[in-house]
Amino acid sequence: MLKNRIIPCLDVKNGRVVKGINFIDLKDAGDPVEQAKIYSDGGADEICFLDITASNENRDIIYEVVEKTSKKCFVPLTVGGGIRSVEDINKLLNCGADKVSINTAAVENSKVVIDSSKKFGSQCIVVAIDAKKNGDKWEVFTHGGRNNSGIDALEYAKQMEKNGAGELLVTSMDRDGTQLGYDIDLMSKISSKVNIPTIASGGVGNLDHLVDGIKTGKASAVLAASIFHYGKYSVKEAKEYLDSKGIPVRI
């Protein structure tokens, strides 16, 4: 039986791990290579790096981080943040990333997803959707949550599946950093809309939120950052909890 995945996410800025509350107030939580190794040794099913480096001159640091991490980590490594082109994807894969997560570029230029999934295979193309509720629908945001594209998130999810995405990483902007739990309504709507796996993200504060993301949100995988970084829970504890709730996990 296929297991639901738990994916710790490390926000990386200038080569260091940080995690913000609602995308601001960054705190330093350590070295990405060491953190990734601790997570993979602790049973993480995948590791996700989100590069939030703003300046162009520091953008190359992520390649070194990925290269070093992939020599130590033998579970899948997904890298996102600042990916603009097929060439950027190529570089990250060559450094040892197994998948890339594309956000802004997927909105601005549909060819990036179409071309990269043809060239490298859908299995390594994750489209990250940052969605925020507006009335009775959700809109897709870009540029780390700063710009509203006005695009309907559900329609967009379907379109990305058609364009060749292998997975969708769905982050609720409303919930991110709040520790109030995933936006389950958004998750379940997107999960039912597409036939590719979805990853729930944004808002985890306790282990029941992970359960909800899978059971009610119908996500194939759950992503979380803060609850793991600051030692509130270990990945092992999270898995044991999910297991006790009847969710299939790799233990």
Added chain:
Amino acid sequence: MNVIIVDYGSGNISSVINSFKEVANDKVNIEVTSDLDRIKSSDKVVLPGQGSFKSCVDALNKINGLKDTLNEFATNNKKPLLGICVGFQMFADIGYEETETKGLGWIPGKVSKIDNQDGKYKLPHIGWNQINIVKDSKIFHNIESNSHMYFVHSYEFIPEDKNVISATTDYSSNIVCSVEKENIFGTQFHPEKSDKIGLKIINNFINL
């Protein structure tokens, strides 16, 4: 000993390289090349593969003489070869991803899309699934049935001769996820991404 990872432009092989180097630990020479003479003189070959069946076969055919060299290595000289993911699928006669494409034909059979049962099963089949070991395989030495391996694929290899199957995994149906036919080994899952247990499989292959 010399183990060659065939670099034929089949997509991302850095994880395969990293894992083999980690396991080899400088005791075994791991080389990444598509040089025909190097392949001919090597002890073992790893054939990775990502992307579509067609794109991998096309990439293989683009390198003059590579297919013949691999044929000679695996079927005439009967030296150990491990195919991973699409590298494994290419053992088949034929694949149906994108368009009907001829494979290497080492293990009679076909590669077709996993039946998603009208959307009941999401594709790609991504994540950790348990393997059910159905026959002794040298690469499964000290590996228990029900071990978790990491999968990413939408197509499955259906061999004609069921005796070659060494493990299956349950997703929509019993998917063939490992074969052993004499000196030819293949895994649908990614041992290079399957944590310590995956590295053990790589170690078993290196130590054959």
